[in-house]
Amino acid sequence: MAIQFEIEVTCGGGRLGKLITPHAVVETPVFMPVGTLGSVKGVPQDLLEELGVQILLGNTYHLYLRPGVETVRGLGGLHGFMAWDRAILTDSGGFQVFSLNELRKVTEEGVTFRSHLDGSSHFFSPESSMEAQIGLGADITMAFDECTEFPADPERTRTSMEMTLRWAERSKRYFEEHKNEVPWKTVSSFEFQVSSDGGDARNSKPETRKLDRTQSLFGIVQGGMDFELRRESALRTVEIGFPGYAIGGLSVGEPREVTREVVEATLEHLPADKPRYLMGVGTPEEIATYAGLGVDMMDCVLPTRAARHGLLFTSEGKVSIKQARYAADAGPLDPACGCRVCRRYSRAYLRHLFAANEVLAQVLNTVHNLSFYLDTMRRVRHSIRLGEGTRSPSGVSSQPKP
Protein backbone atom coordinates (compact mmCIF):
# COMPACT_ATOMS: atom_id res chain seq x y z
CA MET A 1 0.00 0.00 0.00
CA ALA A 2 1.64 3.06 -1.22
CA ILE A 3 -0.35 5.47 0.77
CA GLN A 4 -2.26 5.10 3.97
CA PHE A 5 -5.35 6.94 4.94
CA GLU A 6 -6.55 6.72 8.49
CA ILE A 7 -9.79 8.23 9.56
CA GLU A 8 -9.74 9.22 13.20
CA VAL A 9 -13.17 10.61 13.73
CA THR A 10 -16.15 11.62 11.70
CA CYS A 11 -18.83 14.19 12.28
CA GLY A 12 -21.80 14.20 9.99
CA GLY A 13 -20.20 13.72 6.61
CA GLY A 14 -16.92 15.29 7.64
CA ARG A 15 -13.93 13.17 8.48
CA LEU A 16 -10.78 13.90 10.43
CA GLY A 17 -7.92 11.83 9.19
CA LYS A 18 -4.29 11.33 8.38
CA LEU A 19 -2.96 10.83 4.93
CA ILE A 20 0.37 9.11 5.28
CA THR A 21 2.45 9.78 2.20
CA PRO A 22 6.08 8.88 1.51
CA HIS A 23 7.22 12.34 2.55
CA ALA A 24 4.76 13.59 5.11
CA VAL A 25 1.79 12.86 7.24
CA VAL A 26 -0.99 15.12 6.14
CA GLU A 27 -3.82 15.95 8.48
CA THR A 28 -7.09 15.97 6.63
CA PRO A 29 -9.25 17.67 5.61
CA VAL A 30 -6.41 19.59 4.04
CA PHE A 31 -6.00 22.54 1.78
CA MET A 32 -3.11 22.13 -0.63
CA PRO A 33 -1.48 25.32 -1.90
CA VAL A 34 -0.74 25.33 -5.59
CA GLY A 35 2.89 25.52 -6.65
CA THR A 36 2.50 25.06 -10.37
CA LEU A 37 6.08 25.59 -11.46
CA GLY A 38 7.77 24.20 -8.38
CA SER A 39 7.04 27.32 -6.40
CA VAL A 40 4.13 28.71 -4.51
CA LYS A 41 4.44 32.08 -6.16
CA GLY A 42 6.07 34.53 -3.81
CA VAL A 43 6.50 32.31 -0.78
CA PRO A 44 9.76 30.61 0.21
CA GLN A 45 9.59 26.99 1.25
CA ASP A 46 10.60 27.64 4.85
CA LEU A 47 7.69 30.03 5.20
CA LEU A 48 5.34 27.40 3.85
CA GLU A 49 6.67 25.05 6.48
CA GLU A 50 6.08 27.68 9.13
CA LEU A 51 2.51 28.04 7.92
CA GLY A 52 2.05 24.34 8.45
CA VAL A 53 1.78 23.32 4.82
CA GLN A 54 2.19 19.56 4.60
CA ILE A 55 1.44 19.04 0.95
CA LEU A 56 1.85 21.12 -2.17
CA LEU A 57 0.68 20.84 -5.72
CA GLY A 58 2.97 20.79 -8.71
CA ASN A 59 1.97 20.77 -12.33
CA THR A 60 3.17 18.22 -14.84
CA TYR A 61 2.42 20.24 -17.94
CA HIS A 62 4.31 23.30 -16.76
CA LEU A 63 7.29 21.45 -15.34
CA TYR A 64 7.49 19.28 -18.43
CA LEU A 65 7.80 22.39 -20.61
CA ARG A 66 10.17 24.13 -18.24
CA PRO A 67 12.66 23.10 -16.97
CA GLY A 68 11.86 19.63 -18.31
CA VAL A 69 11.18 16.37 -16.53
CA GLU A 70 14.68 14.96 -17.03
CA THR A 71 16.21 18.05 -15.47
CA VAL A 72 13.99 17.72 -12.43
CA ARG A 73 14.58 14.00 -12.18
CA GLY A 74 18.31 14.54 -12.34
CA LEU A 75 18.10 16.90 -9.39
CA GLY A 76 16.36 14.46 -7.13
CA GLY A 77 12.86 14.85 -8.45
CA LEU A 78 10.62 17.71 -7.55
CA HIS A 79 11.36 17.29 -3.85
CA GLY A 80 15.07 17.68 -4.34
CA PHE A 81 14.75 20.27 -7.03
CA MET A 82 12.55 22.65 -5.07
CA ALA A 83 14.05 21.75 -1.69
CA TRP A 84 10.77 20.60 -0.27
CA ASP A 85 10.80 17.43 1.78
CA ARG A 86 7.14 17.32 2.66
CA ALA A 87 4.48 15.88 0.40
CA ILE A 88 3.78 16.84 -3.18
CA LEU A 89 0.90 16.04 -5.48
CA THR A 90 1.23 16.58 -9.21
CA ASP A 91 -1.65 17.31 -11.49
CA SER A 92 -1.53 15.29 -14.67
CA GLY A 93 -1.85 18.08 -17.18
CA GLY A 94 -5.46 17.21 -17.80
CA PHE A 95 -6.61 20.59 -16.66
CA GLN A 96 -4.22 22.38 -19.02
CA VAL A 97 -5.71 20.37 -21.84
CA PHE A 98 -8.94 22.03 -20.84
CA SER A 99 -7.70 25.55 -20.20
CA LEU A 100 -5.42 25.73 -23.23
CA ASN A 101 -8.26 24.78 -25.49
CA GLU A 102 -7.09 27.07 -28.29
CA LEU A 103 -3.79 25.25 -28.47
CA ARG A 104 -4.73 21.60 -28.38
CA LYS A 105 -6.32 18.72 -30.21
CA VAL A 106 -7.72 15.76 -28.32
CA THR A 107 -7.86 12.25 -29.72
CA GLU A 108 -8.35 8.84 -28.17
CA GLU A 109 -4.61 8.38 -28.06
CA GLY A 110 -3.94 11.61 -26.24
CA VAL A 111 -3.59 15.32 -26.65
CA THR A 112 -1.50 17.21 -29.16
CA PHE A 113 -0.91 20.71 -27.94
CA ARG A 114 1.17 23.77 -28.58
CA SER A 115 3.39 25.13 -25.89
CA HIS A 116 2.09 28.43 -24.59
CA LEU A 117 5.74 29.44 -24.22
CA ASP A 118 7.09 29.04 -27.72
CA GLY A 119 4.37 27.43 -29.80
CA SER A 120 6.27 24.16 -30.15
CA SER A 121 4.18 21.04 -30.61
CA HIS A 122 3.94 18.35 -27.92
CA PHE A 123 1.96 15.24 -27.20
CA PHE A 124 0.55 14.05 -23.90
CA SER A 125 -1.06 10.69 -23.38
CA PRO A 126 -1.98 8.84 -20.21
CA GLU A 127 1.32 6.99 -20.55
CA SER A 128 3.48 10.04 -21.15
CA SER A 129 1.77 11.99 -18.39
CA MET A 130 2.46 9.15 -15.97
CA GLU A 131 6.02 8.88 -17.20
CA ALA A 132 6.48 12.57 -16.53
CA GLN A 133 4.81 12.38 -13.12
CA ILE A 134 6.97 9.44 -12.10
CA GLY A 135 10.00 11.42 -13.19
CA LEU A 136 8.89 14.39 -11.13
CA GLY A 137 8.45 12.01 -8.23
CA ALA A 138 5.48 13.47 -6.41
CA ASP A 139 3.97 11.51 -3.53
CA ILE A 140 0.64 11.50 -5.23
CA THR A 141 0.10 11.53 -8.98
CA MET A 142 -3.11 12.05 -10.85
CA ALA A 143 -4.56 10.07 -13.71
CA PHE A 144 -4.55 11.83 -17.05
CA ASP A 145 -8.11 12.95 -17.58
CA GLU A 146 -10.15 15.19 -19.76
CA CYS A 147 -11.75 18.01 -17.83
CA THR A 148 -15.10 18.32 -19.56
CA GLU A 149 -15.92 21.89 -20.48
CA PHE A 150 -19.01 23.71 -19.27
CA PRO A 151 -21.55 23.76 -20.63
CA ALA A 152 -21.50 20.40 -22.41
CA ASP A 153 -24.44 18.46 -23.76
CA PRO A 154 -25.20 14.99 -22.38
CA GLU A 155 -23.69 13.17 -25.33
CA ARG A 156 -20.49 15.13 -25.21
CA THR A 157 -20.31 14.73 -21.43
CA ARG A 158 -20.69 10.98 -21.66
CA THR A 159 -18.18 10.65 -24.49
CA SER A 160 -15.69 12.69 -22.50
CA MET A 161 -16.34 10.73 -19.33
CA GLU A 162 -15.89 7.42 -21.11
CA MET A 163 -12.59 8.53 -22.52
CA THR A 164 -11.41 9.66 -19.10
CA LEU A 165 -12.25 6.17 -17.84
CA ARG A 166 -10.20 4.55 -20.59
CA TRP A 167 -7.40 6.97 -19.89
CA ALA A 168 -7.65 6.10 -16.19
CA GLU A 169 -7.06 2.44 -17.00
CA ARG A 170 -4.12 3.33 -19.19
CA SER A 171 -2.74 5.65 -16.55
CA LYS A 172 -2.96 2.93 -13.95
CA ARG A 173 -1.43 0.29 -16.18
CA TYR A 174 1.58 2.43 -17.03
CA PHE A 175 1.90 3.59 -13.45
CA GLU A 176 1.89 0.07 -12.01
CA GLU A 177 4.65 -0.96 -14.39
CA HIS A 178 6.88 2.02 -13.71
CA LYS A 179 6.11 3.35 -10.25
CA ASN A 180 9.38 2.16 -8.81
CA GLU A 181 11.30 4.46 -11.10
CA VAL A 182 10.81 7.46 -8.84
CA PRO A 183 13.93 9.54 -8.19
CA TRP A 184 13.99 8.72 -4.49
CA LYS A 185 14.33 5.72 -2.23
CA THR A 186 11.16 3.73 -2.20
CA VAL A 187 11.52 1.68 0.94
CA SER A 188 12.48 2.85 4.39
CA SER A 189 11.18 3.19 7.86
CA PHE A 190 9.55 6.49 8.31
CA GLU A 191 9.22 8.35 11.55
CA PHE A 192 6.62 10.99 11.70
CA GLN A 193 5.17 13.33 14.21
CA VAL A 194 1.82 14.89 13.98
CA SER A 195 1.16 18.00 15.98
CA SER A 196 -2.38 18.46 17.13
CA ASP A 197 -4.43 21.24 15.63
CA GLY A 198 -3.36 24.70 16.60
CA GLY A 199 0.28 23.81 16.62
CA ASP A 200 0.16 22.43 20.14
CA ALA A 201 2.42 19.43 20.19
CA ARG A 202 1.74 18.37 23.76
CA ASN A 203 -0.46 15.45 22.89
CA SER A 204 1.41 14.22 19.90
CA LYS A 205 3.92 11.48 19.98
CA PRO A 206 6.27 10.41 17.24
CA GLU A 207 5.37 7.22 15.50
CA THR A 208 7.68 5.06 13.51
CA ARG A 209 6.33 2.96 10.71
CA LYS A 210 7.75 0.80 8.02
CA LEU A 211 6.35 2.20 4.86
CA ASP A 212 6.46 1.22 1.26
CA ARG A 213 7.52 4.61 -0.02
CA THR A 214 6.15 4.32 -3.50
CA GLN A 215 4.07 6.90 -5.29
CA SER A 216 0.34 6.74 -5.41
CA LEU A 217 -1.97 7.32 -8.31
CA PHE A 218 -5.40 8.82 -7.79
CA GLY A 219 -8.29 8.40 -10.18
CA ILE A 220 -10.44 11.30 -11.28
CA VAL A 221 -14.21 11.30 -11.56
CA GLN A 222 -15.75 13.29 -14.39
CA GLY A 223 -19.29 13.36 -15.73
CA GLY A 224 -20.04 17.04 -16.05
CA MET A 225 -23.05 18.34 -14.14
CA ASP A 226 -25.07 15.19 -14.68
CA PHE A 227 -25.69 13.26 -11.46
CA GLU A 228 -26.18 9.96 -13.23
CA LEU A 229 -23.00 10.31 -15.23
CA ARG A 230 -21.18 11.32 -12.08
CA ARG A 231 -22.44 8.21 -10.35
CA GLU A 232 -21.40 6.03 -13.23
CA SER A 233 -18.02 7.69 -13.50
CA ALA A 234 -17.45 7.26 -9.78
CA LEU A 235 -18.45 3.60 -9.73
CA ARG A 236 -16.39 2.72 -12.78
CA THR A 237 -13.37 4.65 -11.55
CA VAL A 238 -13.61 2.86 -8.22
CA GLU A 239 -13.89 -0.37 -10.12
CA ILE A 240 -10.54 0.31 -11.77
CA GLY A 241 -9.22 0.82 -8.27
CA PHE A 242 -7.15 3.64 -6.87
CA PRO A 243 -5.90 4.52 -3.38
CA GLY A 244 -7.71 7.84 -3.63
CA TYR A 245 -10.32 9.54 -5.78
CA ALA A 246 -10.61 13.03 -7.09
CA ILE A 247 -13.67 14.91 -8.20
CA GLY A 248 -12.65 16.78 -11.31
CA GLY A 249 -14.45 18.86 -13.87
CA LEU A 250 -15.83 21.39 -11.42
CA SER A 251 -15.18 25.10 -11.04
CA VAL A 252 -15.27 25.39 -14.77
CA GLY A 253 -17.85 28.14 -14.93
CA GLU A 254 -20.93 26.47 -13.52
CA PRO A 255 -23.05 28.16 -10.82
CA ARG A 256 -21.69 27.50 -7.36
CA GLU A 257 -24.83 25.76 -6.16
CA VAL A 258 -24.49 23.34 -9.05
CA THR A 259 -20.93 22.65 -7.97
CA ARG A 260 -22.15 21.74 -4.55
CA GLU A 261 -24.92 19.49 -5.78
CA VAL A 262 -22.53 17.65 -8.07
CA VAL A 263 -20.00 17.24 -5.29
CA GLU A 264 -22.62 15.78 -3.00
CA ALA A 265 -23.94 13.54 -5.74
CA THR A 266 -20.43 12.27 -6.41
CA LEU A 267 -19.22 11.87 -2.85
CA GLU A 268 -21.87 9.32 -2.00
CA HIS A 269 -20.47 6.97 -4.60
CA LEU A 270 -16.88 7.19 -3.43
CA PRO A 271 -15.56 4.71 -0.88
CA ALA A 272 -15.56 6.09 2.65
CA ASP A 273 -12.19 4.61 3.51
CA LYS A 274 -10.30 6.33 0.71
CA PRO A 275 -9.24 9.95 0.51
CA ARG A 276 -11.47 12.14 -1.60
CA TYR A 277 -9.95 15.07 -3.38
CA LEU A 278 -12.05 17.91 -4.76
CA MET A 279 -9.98 19.56 -7.45
CA GLY A 280 -9.80 23.30 -7.91
CA VAL A 281 -12.09 24.47 -5.13
CA GLY A 282 -12.59 27.08 -3.69
CA THR A 283 -13.27 30.08 -1.49
CA PRO A 284 -12.70 29.81 2.27
CA GLU A 285 -16.43 29.25 2.77
CA GLU A 286 -16.48 26.58 0.11
CA ILE A 287 -13.53 24.61 1.39
CA ALA A 288 -15.04 24.61 4.87
CA THR A 289 -18.37 23.47 3.50
CA TYR A 290 -16.90 20.69 1.42
CA ALA A 291 -14.67 19.51 4.23
CA GLY A 292 -17.82 19.20 6.29
CA LEU A 293 -19.40 17.12 3.56
CA GLY A 294 -16.57 14.62 3.54
CA VAL A 295 -14.00 16.01 1.13
CA ASP A 296 -10.53 15.30 2.46
CA MET A 297 -8.30 17.24 0.10
CA MET A 298 -8.71 20.44 -1.87
CA ASP A 299 -6.52 22.73 -3.84
CA CYS A 300 -7.15 26.07 -5.43
CA VAL A 301 -5.16 28.88 -6.97
CA LEU A 302 -7.60 31.39 -5.52
CA PRO A 303 -5.74 32.31 -2.32
CA THR A 304 -2.42 32.75 -4.08
CA ARG A 305 -3.65 34.39 -7.24
CA ALA A 306 -6.14 36.67 -5.51
CA ALA A 307 -3.40 37.70 -3.10
CA ARG A 308 -1.22 38.84 -5.98
CA HIS A 309 -4.20 40.77 -7.29
CA GLY A 310 -4.87 42.50 -3.99
CA LEU A 311 -7.82 40.43 -2.81
CA LEU A 312 -7.42 39.19 0.71
CA PHE A 313 -9.58 36.78 2.66
CA THR A 314 -10.28 37.64 6.27
CA SER A 315 -12.57 36.65 9.10
CA GLU A 316 -14.60 39.74 8.17
CA GLY A 317 -14.90 38.81 4.53
CA LYS A 318 -13.02 39.83 1.44
CA VAL A 319 -10.74 42.84 1.61
CA SER A 320 -9.63 44.51 -1.59
CA ILE A 321 -6.52 46.04 -0.14
CA LYS A 322 -6.04 48.34 -3.10
CA GLN A 323 -9.07 50.41 -2.19
CA ALA A 324 -8.53 54.05 -1.29
CA ARG A 325 -10.40 53.57 2.00
CA TYR A 326 -7.40 51.74 3.46
CA ALA A 327 -4.89 54.46 2.64
CA ALA A 328 -4.67 55.63 6.24
CA ASP A 329 -5.97 52.55 8.01
CA ALA A 330 -3.59 51.78 10.83
CA GLY A 331 -5.36 48.59 11.82
CA PRO A 332 -4.29 45.05 11.02
CA LEU A 333 -5.61 43.36 7.93
CA ASP A 334 -7.59 40.90 10.00
CA PRO A 335 -7.78 41.55 13.74
CA ALA A 336 -8.75 37.93 14.32
CA CYS A 337 -5.82 36.52 12.36
CA GLY A 338 -2.59 35.63 14.06
CA CYS A 339 -0.44 35.34 10.98
CA ARG A 340 2.86 37.18 10.77
CA VAL A 341 1.40 39.68 8.34
CA CYS A 342 -1.58 40.59 10.51
CA ARG A 343 0.59 40.73 13.62
CA ARG A 344 3.04 43.16 12.12
CA TYR A 345 1.67 45.34 9.35
CA SER A 346 -1.12 47.86 8.92
CA ARG A 347 -3.69 47.89 6.16
CA ALA A 348 -2.30 51.24 5.08
CA TYR A 349 1.15 49.73 4.62
CA LEU A 350 -0.19 46.74 2.73
CA ARG A 351 -2.17 49.03 0.48
CA HIS A 352 0.85 51.18 -0.15
CA LEU A 353 3.01 48.19 -1.02
CA PHE A 354 0.38 46.99 -3.44
CA ALA A 355 -0.14 50.40 -5.03
CA ALA A 356 3.60 50.87 -5.38
CA ASN A 357 3.90 47.47 -7.02
CA GLU A 358 6.37 46.29 -4.44
CA VAL A 359 7.20 42.60 -4.61
CA LEU A 360 6.75 42.45 -0.86
CA ALA A 361 3.04 43.13 -1.35
CA GLN A 362 2.68 39.86 -3.21
CA VAL A 363 4.67 37.99 -0.64
CA LEU A 364 2.78 39.34 2.35
CA ASN A 365 -0.61 39.07 0.69
CA THR A 366 0.04 35.48 -0.30
CA VAL A 367 1.34 34.55 3.12
CA HIS A 368 -1.78 35.95 4.72
CA ASN A 369 -4.22 34.30 2.33
CA LEU A 370 -2.54 30.92 2.67
CA SER A 371 -2.45 31.36 6.40
CA PHE A 372 -6.14 32.14 6.39
CA TYR A 373 -6.93 29.08 4.30
CA LEU A 374 -4.83 26.81 6.48
CA ASP A 375 -6.41 28.28 9.60
CA THR A 376 -9.82 27.72 8.10
CA MET A 377 -9.01 24.06 7.67
CA ARG A 378 -7.59 23.86 11.18
CA ARG A 379 -10.86 25.22 12.49
CA VAL A 380 -12.79 22.72 10.42
CA ARG A 381 -10.68 19.85 11.73
CA HIS A 382 -11.16 21.16 15.25
CA SER A 383 -14.90 21.33 14.87
CA ILE A 384 -15.03 17.82 13.45
CA ARG A 385 -13.08 16.66 16.46
CA LEU A 386 -15.43 18.47 18.81
CA GLY A 387 -18.38 17.07 16.92
CA GLU A 388 -17.02 13.62 17.52
CA GLY A 389 -16.74 14.40 21.22
CA THR A 390 -20.42 15.09 21.53
CA ARG A 391 -21.75 12.54 19.12
CA SER A 392 -19.42 9.65 19.64
CA PRO A 393 -21.17 8.12 22.64
CA SER A 394 -24.28 7.50 20.60
CA GLY A 395 -22.15 5.94 17.94
CA VAL A 396 -23.77 8.01 15.24
CA SER A 397 -20.59 8.97 13.56
CA SER A 398 -18.28 6.16 14.48
CA GLN A 399 -16.11 5.07 11.66
CA PRO A 400 -14.08 1.90 11.73
CA LYS A 401 -10.38 2.41 11.32
CA PRO A 402 -8.86 0.80 8.27
Added chain:
RNA sequence: GCACAGGUGGGUGAGUGGUUAAAGCCGGCAGACUGUAAAUCUGCUCCUCCUAGCGAGGUACGAAGGUUCGAAUCCUUCCCUGUGCA
Protein backbone atom coordinates in the same frame (compact mmCIF):
# COMPACT_ATOMS: atom_id res chain seq x y z
C1' G B 1 18.67 91.16 -27.70
C1' C B 2 18.84 87.71 -32.07
C1' A B 3 17.98 82.64 -34.24
C1' C B 4 15.82 78.11 -34.03
C1' A B 5 12.48 74.42 -31.44
C1' G B 6 8.36 74.10 -28.42
C1' G B 7 3.81 75.22 -25.21
C1' U B 8 -2.36 69.64 -25.75
C1' G B 9 -6.66 66.87 -20.38
C1' G B 10 -3.57 64.80 -13.09
C1' G B 11 1.45 63.28 -15.82
C1' U B 12 3.60 61.90 -20.48
C1' G B 13 2.55 62.23 -25.44
C1' A B 14 -0.27 61.56 -30.46
C1' G B 15 -3.11 64.61 -33.45
C1' U B 16 -1.46 69.68 -37.69
C1' G B 17 -8.73 72.69 -40.95
C1' G B 18 -14.34 68.69 -40.29
C1' U B 19 -17.80 61.77 -36.25
C1' U B 20 -11.74 65.21 -31.73
C1' A B 21 -14.33 65.77 -25.19
C1' A B 22 -9.26 64.97 -28.09
C1' A B 23 -5.25 58.13 -29.55
C1' G B 24 -1.73 55.37 -26.63
C1' C B 25 0.83 54.91 -22.11
C1' C B 26 1.22 56.28 -16.86
C1' G B 27 -1.43 57.84 -12.68
C1' G B 28 -6.37 57.67 -10.14
C1' C B 29 -11.14 54.93 -8.95
C1' A B 30 -13.83 50.47 -9.08
C1' G B 31 -14.61 45.26 -10.44
C1' A B 32 -13.20 40.19 -11.74
C1' C B 33 -10.22 36.06 -10.34
C1' U B 34 -11.83 28.72 -7.96
C1' G B 35 -6.95 20.99 -10.54
C1' U B 36 -2.25 29.09 -12.41
C1' A B 37 -0.70 30.81 -20.46
C1' A B 38 -2.70 35.43 -14.52
C1' A B 39 2.76 40.79 -10.43
C1' U B 40 -3.22 39.28 -14.98
C1' C B 41 -7.77 40.94 -17.08
C1' U B 42 -12.18 44.35 -17.47
C1' G B 43 -14.73 49.02 -16.82
C1' C B 44 -14.72 54.19 -15.50
C1' U B 45 -11.55 58.60 -15.22
C1' C B 46 -13.38 67.61 -17.78
C1' C B 47 -18.11 69.89 -15.50
C1' U B 48 -23.53 70.09 -15.05
C1' C B 49 -28.38 68.04 -15.98
C1' C B 50 -31.71 64.24 -16.95
C1' U B 51 -36.00 60.05 -19.44
C1' A B 52 -28.96 57.63 -17.63
C1' G B 53 -28.29 57.22 -23.47
C1' C B 54 -23.99 55.54 -29.78
C1' G B 55 -28.60 61.51 -24.31
C1' A B 56 -28.68 67.27 -23.62
C1' G B 57 -25.95 71.44 -22.47
C1' G B 58 -21.33 73.85 -20.92
C1' U B 59 -16.16 74.49 -20.84
C1' A B 60 -11.24 72.80 -23.03
C1' C B 61 -5.48 72.08 -26.56
C1' G B 62 -0.32 79.03 -23.15
C1' A B 63 -3.33 84.21 -23.71
C1' A B 64 -6.00 87.60 -26.68
C1' G B 65 -7.65 88.72 -31.35
C1' G B 66 -8.49 87.21 -36.56
C1' U B 67 -9.49 83.97 -41.19
C1' U B 68 -13.32 80.12 -42.14
C1' C B 69 -19.71 77.17 -42.76
C1' G B 70 -16.16 74.82 -39.31
C1' A B 71 -9.77 75.81 -35.74
C1' A B 72 -5.96 72.02 -30.95
C1' U B 73 -4.76 72.39 -36.15
C1' C B 74 -4.06 78.59 -40.54
C1' C B 75 -2.73 84.16 -39.53
C1' U B 76 -1.33 88.35 -35.99
C1' U B 77 0.32 90.10 -31.36
C1' C B 78 1.63 88.95 -26.52
C1' C B 79 3.31 85.55 -22.50
C1' C B 80 6.22 81.36 -21.15
C1' U B 81 9.98 77.09 -21.79
C1' G B 82 14.41 74.81 -24.02
C1' U B 83 18.82 75.14 -27.08
C1' G B 84 22.40 78.05 -29.68
C1' C B 85 24.61 82.89 -30.72
C1' A B 86 25.65 87.64 -28.75
